[in-house]
Amino acid sequence: MTQRKRLSNSPSLSQNKRQSGSFMTQGDSEDATFTQPSTSQVQRGLEKVTSAQVDQKTAEVVQYFLVKDQKKIPVRRAELVKNVVKEYRNIYPEILKRAARIFDQVFGLKLVEIDNRNHMYILVNNLETTDSASPNEWLTNPKMGLLFVILSVIFMKGGVVRENLIWNTLKKLRVDQGEKHEEFGDVRRVVTDEFVRQRYLEYLRIPHTEPLEHEFRWGQRADKEVSKAKILEFMGQLHEQEPQSWTQQYRDAYSLSQGAQATTSSLR
């Protein structure tokens, strides 16, 4: 339950605050040039453009998201407006709404705002993962396999672990953070930089530690994309144990998956 509490406090799930949130971003230098237009401004803006122009812009926004998504990089609203939306910024909310509809109806993806202070968006899969497709895809992609191991350790240890535990676990699997790995290259960089930028992991400094120490948590993308029930199932197979025998994790996996479904459907 503690996990759930942490999540409900995190920005990703408090989408309905977004409108008021945008007034607080004026100090944020990257976002200072853009303030979310009001509904009436959007209405007036829409009267001045043809629907073909709006569709064209929407298509560009969709493409932009898809390109960024290939590398799993979150999209910032400020860069989206600057690079793509440009002179259509006054109808930005309408364009984003249409893009979200296209992702949902055509691609089976959900456009999710993961950070309502800096306005960052990612795409997550809307389609239920299937036994035959998804875990295989995960495990045939070596990097995703690495990530899966790390997420599993964090989850089984209650949601947060010191970095040493991760490095030691990986070492047992012959992935040494100090050495160049033939598949991953610089393992440390992949884990603490790439996965963090992609929002699969959070890598945070533990306060008041000397020498400096860090801890890992699940990132927002992992919360949205990775099924805890699947991890537990996998652990069960690995240890030949019933998933229910990890009471805490079992409760977490099943209560959260319901909770997540209820909350993410409202995100636009």
Added chain:
Amino acid sequence: MSRQMGDSHRRFLQAMMGRGITDEQGALRLYQHCCETHKTQCAPDKLDDFIDTINSKLQPMFMQIRKGMSEDNGQQYYALVNMAETEITRMTSDYADNELELFRKTMDLIVSSENGKASSTEILNSTDSMTSKKLKKSETEHLLNRLVNDKWLCEKHGEYTLSTRCIIEMEPYIRAMYQDQVKVCHICHNIAFQCQICENPTCGIKIHNPCVARYFKGRTEPHCPACDDFWPHEIPEVRRPHTKSRR
């Protein structure tokens, strides 16, 4: 005709976004898998209809799942392509300006060659005439590896050809950019790079190697289908996909 998209279509599209390109057998298996997952009807001869439904929704996004033939083995492939104004835009997020310039130079070499190939030496030499920041030898070699890994080029014995995915995706671009040089295959009417050429100087038609194999199969005296001159090239064997035993 645009039928409604269902989750089976969406799953298919997602898989195509991940793969970029797949052969016909792979597409059929994927089609079956998607239909089974979402309990929808699946008829093997309806694959193209299924894809048309997806394409009708992709079209406003300037994207398309397009079918094309591999010049290598003559099989059909499906590729998810981008049709945005400049076809190279898709690559711009992955490659720097000077890298794109070298890719264009490689395309120049391949298009102007007779056999659809460019050797690594020719490509390395072409860096001399670059207008953007010149690439070093090692950088060029590294770039060529990346282009092969990203499935834009194919490499065999130090010679580079355009990949099937690259030809399917860039066909309109190539036709527009190289109007005077590009020739189409006399049999299948698609752009031809790796091919045989009629040696009659007034004819000179091109035929893809796999199309040659199919067209001249079982003929003892091959003649050019256009000018009826003797066809002097070796006729390759028709290659069949390994798993295709049903047809």
